[in-house]
Amino acid sequence: MIEAKAIVTRIEAGQVWIRTEQTGACGGCQQKMSCATASVQTMLPKREFKVDCAFPVKIGQALNVGIDDSHLLSISALLYLLPLLLMFGGVLLANTLLPPEFADNWLPLIALSILLLGFRLIYRRQVWLLRCLGVKPQIRVFSE
Numbered sequence: 001m002i003e004a005k006a007i008v009t010r011i012e013a014g015q016v017w018i019r020t021e022q023t024g025a026c027g028g029c030q031q032k033m034s035c036a037t038a039s040v041q042t043m044l045p046k047r048e049f050k051v052d053c054a055f056p057v058k059i060g061q062a063l064n065v066g067i068d069d070s071h072l073l074s075i076s077a078l079l080y081l082l083p084l085l086l087m088f089g090g091v092l093l094a095n096t097l098l099p100p101e102f103a104d105n106w107l108p109l110i111a112l113s114i115l116l117l118g119f120r121l122i123y124r125r126q127v128w129l130l131r132c133l134g135v136k137p138q139i140r141v142f143s144e
Helices: 024-028 036-043 072-097 100-124 126-132
Strands: 002-012 015-020 049-052 062-067 138-142
Touching (some): 015 062
């Protein structure tokens, strides 16, 4: 379990809205590449999001939120491979539909455009994708 600190911002119907805290020391730390805290800070969005909570909490309360680390590799592969697969599929489709003289000049631009659109789509829908894959941050330990 990889954990990070978060603050409760809202409470509604058994779900808690939280915002992850920014850790200022991570930028200058030499262990950033092997640190679980830095990994969680890149995985969790910097905005509010909902988590299920069975414990009583208060607005403004600090708590620890965790993500099961067994999912991180498969999620990372999906989030990086999906735009690449979209790009290859788009290039293949453009190569078959466009005339050869037009395709030779425009395929690099088409490939780059589809790749960037794929990354943009992933960025805009990252929380939705993670929830569809069954990866939900869970509240593990409360900080006093």
